[in-house]
Amino acid sequence: MGGTKTDLQCCADDLCVSSVIDAPLSEPEANELARVLAALADPVRLRLLSLVASRTEICSCDLEAPLAKSQPTVSHHTRVLSEAGLLVGEKRGRWMWWSVEPDRLAAVRKALGA
Amino acid sequence: MGGTKTDLQCCADDLCVSSVIDAPLSEPEANELARVLAALADPVRLRLLSLVASRTEICSCDLEAPLAKSQPTVSHHTRVLSEAGLLVGEKRGRWMWWSVEPDRLAAVRKALGA
DNA sequence: AGTGGACATCGACACCAGTCAATCTACTCC
DNA sequence: GGAGTAGATTGACTGGTGTCGATGTCCACT
Numbered sequence: 001m002g003g004t005k006t007d008l009q010c011c012a013d014d015l016c017v018s019s020v021i022d023a024p025l026s027e028p029e030a031n032e033l034a035r036v037l038a039a040l041a042d043p044v045r046l047r048l049l050s051l052v053a054s055r056t057e058i059c060s061c062d063l064e065a066p067l068a069k070s071q072p073t074v075s076h077h078t079r080v081l082s083e084a085g086l087l088v089g090e091k092r093g094r095w096m097w098w099s100v101e102p103d104r105l106a107a108v109r110k111a112l113g114a
Numbered sequence: 115m116g117g118t119k120t121d122l123q124c125c126a127d128d129l130c131v132s133s134v135i136d137a138p139l140s141e142p143e144a145n146e147l148a149r150v151l152a153a154l155a156d157p158v159r160l161r162l163l164s165l166v167a168s169r170t171e172i173c174s175c176d177l178e179a180p181l182a183k184s185q186p187t188v189s190h191h192t193r194v195l196s197e198a199g200l201l202v203g204e205k206r207g208r209w210m211w212w213s214v215e216p217d218r219l220a221a222v223r224k225a226l227g228a
Numbered sequence: 229a230g231t232g233g234a235c236a237t238c239g240a241c242a243c244c245a246g247t248c249a250a251t252c253t254a255c256t257c258c
Numbered sequence: 259g260g261a262g263t264a265g266a267t268t269g270a271c272t273g274g275t276g277t278c279g280a281t282g283t284c285c286a287c288t
Contacts, residue, residue, distance in 0.1 A: 020160060021167040021214065024180075030157035030164075037160075040226075041151035042246080043144035046134060050144075053135040061264065066138075070248050075266055077246090094255050094264050100135065102227075109223045112154075113216075156276080175234065184278050189236060191276090208234050208285050 019113040033111050039084035040108070044069060045077050052087060053100045060096045133227040147225050153198030154222070158183060159191050166201060167214045174210045 015036060016029040025033070040046065044067055051066060052058050063074045078098060081087040085104045090097050129150060130143040139147070154160065158181055165180055166172050177188045192212060195201040199218045204211050 020164045021216070021219065023164065024168050025161050025164045027157065027161070030160040034155050034157040034160055037151055037155035038245095041148050041155040043141065043148040044246085046144040046148055046151075047139050047141070050134045050137065050139045054138050059264090069246095071265070072249080072267080073247055079266085080245095091255095091265090096265065102135070105135065105227050109226050112223050112226075113219050152275095158276085173234090183276095185235070186237080186279080187277055193236085205235090205285095210235065 015107045015111040019111055021113040033108075036084045036086070036104070036108055039080050039086060042077070042080075044073075045081055048074075048077055049081060049086065049100065052098050057097050057099045060098065129221045129225040133225055135227040147222075150198045150200070150218070150222055153194050153200060156191070156194075158187075159195055162188075162191055163195060163200065163214065166212050171211050171213045174212065 015033045016025060017023075020033075040049075048063060048067060051063060060071075060074060060078060063069075063078075064071055067074060069077075078087060078089065078096075082089055082098075086101055087098050088101055090099075129147050130139060131137075134147075154163075162177060162181060165177060174185075174188060174192060177183075177192075178185055181188060183191075192201060192203065192210075196203055196212075200215055201212050202215055204213075
């Protein structure tokens with residue numbers, strides 16, 4: 001398993017060559033962009049992302065209470081977000097510290113029509 | 115059933131008061147944003163949206179071939195996108211003409227962190 | 229009025245995604 | 259080493275979603 005950030009990127013930090021409204025998307029471009037958007041298209045994950053961003057760094061154990069979700073559920077959502085490249089985790093001691101990947105979110109915005 | 119664009123908008127054209135990375139989202143904000151993102155999080159709908167944008171206006175019947183989907187499936191996807199406020203349809207004669215709602219996409223970008 | 233075409237709706241199917249209890253793994257501290 | 263804790267993983271359940279054939283509805287044109 002590992003950090004499967006993305007296999008289908010066209011360019012370095014971009015999700016597609018141009019934006020959705022600029023030119024018809026190819027199927028691979030649409031698939032990859034849809035993958036990242038699907039990671040964002042969940043209320044719990046959006047709140048999780050905004051919680052991480054609000055502190056620049058946060059531990060998994062400090063997410064359960066504000067999200068009102070069980071530990072496996074929180075672990076599931078952090079995994080989805082990190083596999084989408086939106087979150088990066090670093091294990092320090094017993095704790096997992098999460099921070100946002102701002103470039104990735106910027107790439108989504110750009111793909112959605114700069 | 116009418117154009118249920120959104121019931122939870124905070125401001126006029128915004129999906130949330132500030133962006134995801136600026137402050138923790140409230141649950142209603144997260145729900146509404148997730149709804150729009152879910153409409154975008156499908157490869158077929160992304161390609162559909164980019165097809166409509168590429169011609170500024172397109173008829174439903176001209177979407178089946180490039181998308182390689184059946185007529186009911188195309189109808190389903192246009193419905194999802196229009197209920198999310200991303201597409202607007204106008205029936206002229208026998209044909210349904212679709213165009214994009216650029217403000218709505220801009221609101222999504224803004225919600226994703228200006 | 230009747231025919232044909234464009235689109236919406238319905239029903240059914242398969243597949244995927246969110247959730248949590250239970251369990252496993254790995255690390256810290258005594 | 260042993261106990262306790264943070265987090266990942268597994269398995270099962272449930273609800274939602276993409277897809278299409280069949281059918282319904284509305285419009286245009288003869």
